[in-house]
Amino acid sequence: METREFISRSHLDAATLNAWIEEEWLMPLESGSTRQFSDADLARALLIHDLKVDLGVNDEGIAVILHLLDQLHGLRCLVRDIHAMEVSDRTGGGT
Template identity: 65%
Template sequence: MQMQQFIDRSHLDLPTLNAWIEAEWLVPIAAKRRLDFSDAELARVRLIQDLKADFGVNDEGISIVLHLLDQLHGLRCLVQDIQTMETLDRAKHGG
């Protein structure tokens, strides 16, 4: 989604959005001289907002939570790849 639609859906103001991009809490896709945002980025905004408002997590804590979440996602993808390779290997060898 384009920036204005993302701002409307996330209820962020432009300075906050820019600060979160600068902090690498959000990583939009650069496309033809504009920034596009995914639904995953919208979910991250909602998580950040919940952590700040509901749990009182400070900026340093937000960075740690997002870093751990990204690591967990990477490990999940790796496990899925390994499972796929094992399934293909079993099929290849008739097992």
């Protein structure tokens, strides 16, 4: 989704969105002057909003939380890949 739709769906203002992108809390795909946001970006923006507004987490805390979530996601992907390789080896699909 493009910036206008993302702002509408996330209920963010442009200044907040730009600040979060500068902090690298959100990293949309950029092509020239156009930004493309994914559904994952939207979920992340809603999480950041909840952390800030509902839970009162400060910016440093949000950075730590997002870093830990990114690490967890990476580990989940790694475990999934290892599991898939093990299944493939057991069924004779390995090399």
